[in-house]
Amino acid sequence: MRRPVAGIAGFAPESVLLASAGRAILLQLANPAVGHGVARHSNFAADPLSRLHATLGYVYALSNGTPEQQRLVAARVQRAHRPVRGVAGPGRPAYDAGDPALQLWVAATLYASAIQVYDAVFPALAPDAADAVYRDYAVLGTALGMPAALWPATRADFTAYWERSLGGLAVDATIHEVARELLAARHAPLWIKAAMPLVRLLTVGLLPPSVRELYEFTWSRRQERLLRGFFGTAGVLVRITPARIRQAPMHYYLKRVR
Structure with a gap:
């Protein structure tokens, strides 16, 4: 039997939440400042897994790591973000990875994506547990220097912020190309390529749906049935799989944080 979820420490270890990774990344990219910063300072084509590895190590350390691991990952990400800044130009917005508003958006995409997958697989969290998980997710922004007051105070406030933010997203040719490289995974290991249809x-x-349209993705009834089938199967598997197996990715990444 699964233990009751107590904040982010009991929520984040579930490996099925990895299903939300691609969604979170594309939502981040659809913020033009984030998308252009990634386009100019990252290389999805040559190293498609680097951002995923860094994000997972960051989330797992902040949710379940030691204080030393938490300090380490925060310092690493801050150091990596320091040179990520640029001035506005033709067809390009200004961007700065140290901008608290962008840090808020990135943390928000990680929370919203994880909770969407969790709710598709597990029984709904009790309101007090859901509130605790939500409050704890603020650390993904505050660890980078985002003021704590910037994280919306309640889940209702977050929903309002989220809806406003979706209305300000935009995907241009540069961001389209980054997303295309990400989903093509041309230089990824064979096992990743084999998993890409599911990814x-x-x-x-x-x-x-509004963001799907920005990226000009098509979506059919057949795909919707496949998606529902995946989560139906996942909902069965998480009930019969021991925690040590469900949480294996977290333990793997925590061992790498040193």
């Missing part, structure tokens, strides 16, 4: 299904299917 693309999950990534596109979990996006809000």
